[in-house]
Amino acid sequence: MAFDLNRRLTAEALGTAILVATVVGSGIMADRLSNDVAVSLLGNTIPTGAILVVLISTLGPISGAHFNPAVTMVFAARREIEATAAALYALAQVLGGIAGTLIAHAMFDLPLVQVSETVRTGTGQWTAETVATFGLVLTILTGLRFRADAIPWLVGLYITAAYWFTASTSFANPAVAVARAFSKTFSGIRPADVPAFVVAEIFGALIATAVVGWMLAERNTSTSPITVKGTE
Template sequence: MKNLIFAEFLGAGFLLIAVVGSGIMAETLADGNIALALLANAIATGCMLYCIITLFGPVSGAHFNPIVTLAFVLRGDMTTKRGAAFIAAQIFGAITGVLLTHAMFDQSLFQLSQTPRTGGPLWISEIFASFGLLLIVFGGLALNSKAIASMVALYITGAYWFTASTSFANPAVSIARALSDTFAGIYPAHVPLFILCQLIGMALALCVIRIIFDKNNNLNKGCDP
């Protein structure tokens, strides 16, 4: 089980390095062009997601996201003990990724973001982004598990642009980004409502998944190594 937990730790760390690192680089090079910076941030994140899901999927299932893991637990596809270990690894991995990114860009290791991200449009966006992500993950498992890496990477890349919140859709990512006062940051006091909205999106997705995909016998394959 240690290798599964370590895979989740590494995957979450790599993900945050992509999110925060590309944000810092994009903001530095885009010369104030926010659209260009966001595009670079989205592409880099999508590329990393494809790589780490492909790499770690056969090991741990490549969750890297507490709402994905919690969904598996609630569906009975993963034990509570393993789920708790995965979630802890994801959070600590994400924070470690942020600290390493700060070191790579010669920034103060410990920061608190001052970027406000709050309000109804952003909360609705997080509900929708999380709902869509879970639908992609479980729909992919049911219908075409080999395409999940591409589907998730493309979905998140697009969701950077079609959601007002730029699609965090991940509690571990939300927590870790609060610790970076950079392009990708979020003010710490605004994190709890983001996470609540992500959990609401997960709950809605589980209802829809049960209706649409549970008749497929492939849904549980590969979920819990």
């Protein structure tokens, strides 16, 4: 990395804060502008996908633009980031995410600290979070291998799609899950439901890492010479 750890941590905290402020803020705005849940979800989806393209493009060169402890865990497992730095990344992401929630509340003149009451639990929700995070990590790792220049768009478009094809609306991010527990708004999640979401997200990330590692493993094309007996 060309930037020192402090600058990288700042980029991770700032990026996650802006991401969560976008998720929560657009959810509040969408909910205020429409009584139709589908319209509100669309109003929440488009800004989230768009801001990911912006954040990854601008902050990616500084920190790698993880903005997600599950993604950082994957890169730590691949030994592409040191364990200590990875732990600090995760802390910065969680704190940045919470700050993003508070900023969104402040912009809409809501109480800064809230506790969500939105129930998001059950096998379907947990399966959805596993699938959502699996797909996200799959997109990142294969994208880095084949289209690194397109990563901002690949991730932004994947999350835009996953908002709609997953039952959980694709949190796919432990820091975002924690941050959204502090918002009693359209985007919130009940604190009691957060641990299961986090477990599902980590599980999905690990499965994707294993699958991609296997798929993209270099094939051994070398062949040993065959010696025919009697021709030595």
